[in-house]
């Protein structure tokens with residue numbers, strides 16, 4: 173059975189959602205943040221653009237597509253209001269995690285880390301190696 177959030181986790185998640193709303197509150201939905209977003213440039217869907225995330229989050233909708241963001245901050249460089257879009261996305265992801273709405277891949281990675289200390293587990297895919305910068 174799927175794990176349910178505790179009362180404390182629900183409170184923490186709601187507090188994070190309030191913080192997200194405060195960060196994005198000044199957004200005027202101009203779309204200037206979209207032009208350099210690598211994810212939007214590849215997938216071409218408004219909902220996964222930084223403006224799309226902003227609109228969804230201001231409506232208190234936490235979509236799984238938040239995990240598609242690379243946190244590269246290109247959007248922040250183009251925002252005329254200096255909105256910290258990445259901060260809002262990381263907080264929203266944390267809220268999703270507290271609400272036990274992690275993606276399947278994240279769940280698997282966490283389980284692997286707990287059990288083996290390796291995000292790929294004991295049987296990493298062939299040809300995949302992790303390098304430290």
Ligand code: SF4
Nearest residue numbers: 199200202203205251
């Ligand atoms: S550039 Fe800034 S103000 Fe404009 S839509 Fe993006 S986040 Fe909102």
Ligand code: SF4
Nearest residue numbers: 209241242244245247
């Ligand atoms: S931080 Fe996320 S939303 Fe912003 S430009 Fe990069 S991928 Fe796009």
